[in-house]
Amino acid sequence: MRPFVRASLAVAVLSLGISMSLPAFAQKATVRMWTFLNPSGTTPREVTLAKIISDFQAANPDIEIVTETHAFDQLTPKFLAAHGTGKAPDIIWAATDFLGDAIASGSLADLNELFINKWTPEQIADRKGPYWDLTLRNGKQYALFTSRNYISLLYRPDFFKQAGVDPDSIKTWDDFVKAAKALTVTDTSGQVVRYGFAQGYSEHQADPLLMIPMALANGDGIFKLDGRANFAHPAGVAAMKFQTDLIKEHKVSPPQAAAWTVDDVYEQFASGRAAMILGASVRVSTLQSKLGDDKVGMMLWPGSGEVEHAPAVMAGWAVGVWSGSKVKAQAGKFVEYMLGPIGDKMWVEKGGQSPGLLSTLASLGDFIKQPGKDYLRVAAEGSAKFGWLAPIDFSAGGYRQALNKAGQRILVNGEDVKASLERAESDFNRQHKR
């Protein structure tokens, strides 16, 4: 055979081979997911996400999950902006504050159509609760929650023991102040080496301040029905005064906290500079991995005479599928796996999160009874009985920042509590054009 003919035949055979194998390549779907967790990271939740992705991909070789990590406070607004330009990721983790915007914008696909319609009534019942209801609108299920975040009091059991304070003895806000005083330690020069309680007031990375559960316990709420801010009512003023007095009057909280972010607070807690902090259940596993399981506990907020426990702000991440995705089925398949019975168990056991399924809670009864895992029970009980979710019928974005700024003005500028809250209301309403 002439070399030219041989070469032509070889090229033809090669081309045929490539063209036959192309469909196999073409079938592999890439699913882009935006989250705040970095699967290459080392925290328990990041390790869990990486494991869930690798297990899913092993079982579904035709689907590749590509994760893009974003700062948590910018994740949802960026997604909404990306939806506006038609270039959003296939899977999104939406923060509770912006969940209403995400649903109203039409950016989230109905998960019923993707996979929930195939579920049995038992499977649906397994998931029922406030988080399920929050993402159910007009018969459509727009997202499922992971990372149920119960934000209340984290404490150091070892410091409580040293100070002779029983965590269960903190029933009222007066008990809380007494305990915080007992837990505040000063050295011989009068320098405070440990504060009884700490929370951060920075607008950057803002968690909901203590005053919110305290005000909510009174039943007044922090929003009016039309979405306008409702901070400066008597209960709000009393709650803000209580929390700023922890610094100004009782000296059980650090004045530097006026500039602290959430992460600063966790660092102070981890370094033993604070015995109690305002903290989230989802951070407990990371703190325990640094300090030891027996060094981090969680308790419900104190109550008043009428309310057993003030309702904690619940937040979290609602995972949904982008309505404009070209790989909705594959994206839905991953969401179903990630938040299904296998994924949920992993999030609890490895990631240290509260269970999302009642069956997980039941099956992991022994796990939750282990030392240091009691916070899962506290978070589950709190979520069921003493929780508050920001409304999603209007955008609530910025309410935590507005209240933090009000707190800063009171602490740093000596502004009057009521005047500062009224200004916060006015700023919030103006920003939202309400």
Place this chain on the structure above:
Amino acid sequence: MHSKYAGIHYIVPAFALLTLVLFSPVFYGVWFSLFRIQYGSPTDFAGLDNFRDLLSDPTLPATLHRSAIFTAAAVSITIALSLALAIWIHRLGERRGFLVQIIVIVPWIISTVVATLLFRWVFVNDIGLAGSIARMAGLDDIQMLNNPHSAMALLVAVSVWKRIGYAVIILLAGVKGIPDDYEEAALIDGATPFQIFRRITLPLLKTPLLLVAIVLTLSNLNTVETPLVLTGGGPGDATRILPMDVFDRAFITYDLGSATALALAMFFGNVLLVLAYVRLAKWKT
């Protein structure tokens, strides 16, 4: 084609690329700002409503004022220090000059977020380095981030520290470009060192100084990472400058209409500032 238009052929590819990369977002921003934005998408045509809303915002004048103070302080201090450093480095020997140059440049090459976090950890609490030094010196705790004036001073200091390396490099190149003969001749004529600096060095550094002033002004006026990480705009609004305001409007309250309008206003402000600088430099020629 007439020879005077021949150059157009050469600049068309670069201009097209610039249009795509630099100008298209501006055009898109202008278009975007003329609509009501809901959930990230333009809905009804709003004309100049977004800009009118901006003008009626009672917090904006104070933010503008703080931005002007921050930028003016950061730029003038950076230029003064970098000019002194550039002249000093020029007079050092080659090896020592090189070492000082490296030390001065390091902050510039560090990521802004990392550099700012380093400062934050020094000042953020009473067990930071600043607090420890203060206590060793018998002073009270330093709470710079809790005081409106010291928080702004710290913001300026971080900005100066971060950007001084760039300014030194440019000004040092300018200083090295001045022939030694000029100084020698001036010395023979009996000029004092200050007169040499005032009459020879400074005028001959006009171009690099202008360049440094423009770049520093723009980078300070548009920095969001430094205030966001260092102070979060606080305490209160003490360090809230314009780019942070844009960031908050876009990512905290999700008001993309006013965020875009403010960003555009800042863009045109930047352009005007550059034109003013260039014009000012020409007048003094």
